[in-house]
Amino acid sequence: MHKLCTILANALWxxxxxxxxxxxxxxxxxxxxxxxxxxxxxxxTLAFALGADYIEQDLVLTGDGELVVLHDIHLESTTDxxxxxxxxxxxxxxxxxxxxxxxxxQTLDVHERQQANGELVFKNRYQSEGNFKVSTFREHIDLIDxxxxxxxxxxxxxxxxxxSDFHRDEGQDISRVxxxxxxxxxxxxxxxxxxxxxxxxxxxxxxRQQLGLKAPLIQLIAHSQKELQTDAGLKGLEAVADGxxxxxxxxxxxxxxxxxxxxxxxxxxxxIHPYTxxxxxxxxxxxxxxxxxxxxVNEAGITGIFTDFPDRAARLIEAVAR
Ligand code: G3P
Ligand code: CA
Numbered sequence: 001m002h003k004l005c006t007i008l009a010n011a012l013w014x015x016x017x018x019x020x021x022x023x024x025x026x027x028x029x030x031x032x033x034x035x036x037x038x039x040x041x042x043x044x045t046l047a048f049a050l051g052a053d054y055i056e057q058d059l060v061l062t063g064d065g066e067l068v069v070l071h072d073i074h075l076e077s078t079t080d081x082x083x084x085x086x087x088x089x090x091x092x093x094x095x096x097x098x099x100x101x102x103x104x105x106q107t108l109d110v111h112e113r114q115q116a117n118g119e120l121v122f123k124n125r126y127q128s129e130g131n132f133k134v135s136t137f138r139e140h141i142d143l144i145d146x147x148x149x150x151x152x153x154x155x156x157x158x159x160x161x162x163x164s165d166f167h168r169d170e171g172q173d174i175s176r177v178x179x180x181x182x183x184x185x186x187x188x189x190x191x192x193x194x195x196x197x198x199x200x201x202x203x204x205x206x207x208r209q210q211l212g213l214k215a216p217l218i219q220l221i222a223h224s225q226k227e228l229q230t231d232a233g234l235k236g237l238e239a240v241a242d243g244x245x246x247x248x249x250x251x252x253x254x255x256x257x258x259x260x261x262x263x264x265x266x267x268x269x270x271x272i273h274p275y276t277x278x279x280x281x282x283x284x285x286x287x288x289x290x291x292x293x294x295x296x297v298n299e300a301g302i303t304g305i306f307t308d309f310p311d312r313a314a315r316l317i318e319a320v321a322r
Contacts (some may be wrong), residue, residue, distance in 0.1 A: 023321050024297055025304030026314045027158055027195075028052035029276050030071060034125060034308035037110050038078065039069045040132040041143055048147045050311040054156040054195060054304070057140050060163065061172050066102040067137035067181060073097055073163050077115075079108040079134065098170050105134050124280055137178075141185055156193030160220070164203040175203060179211055188214050195273070197245055201228060208240040218273060220245040229261050234268055243271025243303070250274070251300050256291060258299055266301040275306035277313050294320045 031043025
């Protein structure tokens, strides 16, 4: 009997240590967007092939109420909308996703992100035009489901609800449309391979408390969201969210040291998924990149990281994790 208890205790200890020591998750930010235009099905496929644990979908609504995978509520930074629909800009000069039907949006070609003057935001990323299209949330889920089935994997989805207030002002409730889709796919439960994310703290609360979201929920935190960074703010978050997605600059200071916020965060039970690791900006050398991961993984206690370069993030985590 004593021996049996010892064996059971050892097995439990091993189980506990294995989960306690799990490496941080690699979250492909807008797909493998360091290599292919963001949020395309191609970038998602590549993220899967490069070993991402989760793949992100930023979500906005079309005029006919379809969830499309785009980072902006505007179309001109990542598509050729100005050439295809020159007369459809609003008085502010912008082309809004919500002013177009899904069928219209599907005629657009997607390109690498550009500034207003036409210059590429990331100079060394994908260079040619390609034949990339805007796709729906449904298409992304189908693609990841199929790849999971064929490769025996369990890569998850990481949808972000964009601009809830803007959508409401336009007469649409993006959270309700999203939840209907999630539930239709059987993905609204605590063990689903899903993290739902949102910057809007009021909407995060609403999702959990009013709309009854059961899937894991992440509160994104930008530098300007000071209240969420206080002890009271973090305590409030523990009641509704499973974790936080803070800007990397809230975790590491300019010298690369841990911020006081990072230390306080690490003392909570919240998941910590900072954004965004980009090997081609901010980082002066391979050594600086390795040192950043060393700090994030072994000192800040991150449990995941958004990255434009999922293969590099996976390698760096593997290299530094103690
Ligand atoms: O959602 C995490 C990160 O993607 C937040 O920033 O602006 O890239 O959506 P953004
Ligand atoms: Ca995002």
